[in-house]
Amino acid sequence: MTARSRRPNAAVAGVAALLAAVAVLVAPAAPAAAHNTLRASxxxxxxxxxxxxxxxxxxxLQKLDPAFTTIVLSDAGRRKIPTGAPVVADATGTVTIDQSLADGAYTVAYRVVSADGHPVQGSYSFTVDDPTASPAPAVPTASAAGPVTSSGRSAGPGPWPLAAGALLVIVVAGGVVLLRRRRATA
Ligand SMILES: [Cu+2]
Known part of the structure; x- marks a missing residue:
């Protein structure tokens, strides 16, 4: 009696394990997507x-909390440049720069909170190269509308488009082989 009821249980357990494995593979990277991310600067x-x-x-990406929004500007020597306190409007935080920046590389570091309360921080750099400020040869200006790069992780499309493409190739190749076989026998 107990031996009889064991087999279906084992089958159910096997199916459950299979479903769990599929769920893990199919589930998207939800935690990364739920966190706040720098969209533009x-x-x-x-x-x-x-x-x-x-x-x-x-x-x-998400609305900022003025109490937990930090934006720090520093120069190439990692010296902090004085700025005003961050002014928050919805999902945008702005600081004014108190002094005129000399030519050189600068880093903007930020720390904000996500909607779930978890902190998110990152940084990026820009360069000031004022042709009127120094006699150094002018370098062609890069577009200011370049893509935002941050140290935060971004959820890519993952391996699924690649797998779908490979499957399509297999299906098409299989169809071609079948057609050739039918023509050969006809
Ligand atoms: Cu979180």
Missing amino acids: DPAAAARLTAPPTRISLTF
Whole structure:
């Protein structure tokens, strides 16, 4: 009696394990997507500016909490540049720069919170290269509308499009072989 009831249980357990494995493979990277992410910035990441900026504006995916929004500007020597306190409007945080920035590389570091309360931090760099400020040869200016690069992780499309493409190739190749066989026998 107990031996009889064991077999269906084992089968059920096997199916459950299979379903669990499929669920793990199919489930998207939800935690990464749920966190706040830098969407755009002014100056843009890796921008080469011909005039020093007077403010830094960062736009995020989710609404910011003014109490937990930090934006720090520093120069190539990692010295902090004085700025005003962050002014938050919805998902955008802005700080004004108190001084005129000399030519050189600068880093913008930020720390904000996600909707779930978890902190998110990252940084990016831009360069000030004012042709009127120094006799150094002018470098072609990069577009300020370049893609935002941050140290935060981004959820890519994953291996599924690749797998779907490979499956399509197999199906098409199989169809071609079948057609050739039918023509050969006809
Ligand atoms: Cu979280």
